[in-house]
Amino acid sequence: MTPQENDVLTRTGANTPMGKLMRQYWIPAAMSKELAPDGAPMRLMLLGEKLIAFRDSQGRAGILDHRCPHRNVSLFFGRNEYGGIRCVYHGWKYDVSGACTDMMNVPNAAELKMRVRARAYQVEERNGIVWVYMGQAEHAPPLPEIEPTLCDESDIVIRFTQRECNWLQAVEGELDTSHVGVLHLGAVAATALPSETGDSMLVANKAPEYVLKETDFGHTYAAYRTMDDGRKYWRIAHFLMPFWCMPPINALSTNVLARGYIPMDDTHTMIVAIETKGARVTNREGSVTGVSQNFPYLPNTTDWYGRWRLRANMENDFEIDRELQRTKSFSGIEGVQLQDHAIQVSMGEISDRSLEFLSPSDVMVVRIRRLLLRMAGELQETSQTPESAVRPELFAGVRGGHYIADGNADWFEAYERQRDAAPPPFAAQTAAE
Ligand code: FES
């Protein structure tokens, strides 16, 4: 990749090609529980923009540019009062739509009020997540039908985690399945993993082969390994525009999960992981060393980068334990996601892709770069909103996961059969019980 291409892919500010592409899609901005009615305004950094999120007295969430349109004072210091947020400098007040509803210091302000607007983005809330649309509000499509985001809040686990690197290297980590058998499971014996599910193949054969297919929501790929009896162990995963991944953590039948890699700015990413409680049950936690799913967070602060940071970070070498690395775990870093976190941050804030030496195991990474470059270029040239941004149903029913299937079947048809036969998400299972 050229440095220019790397720049296009990694920069997401308002006037960049990738920034414009991302602004065509809904973005998960916060957890609903982070905003209390009339509670303190929250600093929110998204796509390089400094925003303020708040919830008004009626429970409506609002996301505004943090600068008061009067003279740029930060609304972070504002008073979240009845029905809106009031700037403390001269008392101008704005509702969630950005309308100015009061001007304390201006006589006969009725007419002037009509002419002032805080810059407000379209906000929607569904099942515990506050979504924002950072394009032009009048073009906002319905929310995407990403499977776990459709499940009732009580049936899912939502986790936000900040990662101190560019969004794309985080996405690429998710679309690079061969590292699972090395970074995460490199010190695990095949006998420690179940063979009935095919899981033991993950470490028994660390060099899978790949098949790929572009789809109307993004891109799908699968890694396969041929078993002794001729059947194949499949791990299928998806990239959904513009920053979502569905990795094959669990068997496809239970793997109702998605992870969004949201650029806060070009060097900080907020990972939004949403999974059903049903998906969590089958995690390998407890059975082998170094794969726990729990890791300590630092207390949140009000800073632009203060939300959902991990205790383990570059300053403490991600709490690497060299003794553990020698004896029990491949990386010496505890926890699958912390391992991903550490190695991705170690690549630098924005990885210099002109220095890479790619191999066949990077085939999906290459496909995604091409897809994103093409889509950003097309948007730039035609100004036409991509189909996947305006058709939320394209995301419906997409699910990653692993399974064993007949050796000769067409792989994509076999995946569709698996998916169609899979039980509905946890919400529906609970209802049926
Ligand atoms: S700067 Fe906000 S009211 Fe004057």
Ligand SMILES: [Fe+2]
């Ligand atoms: Fe990983």
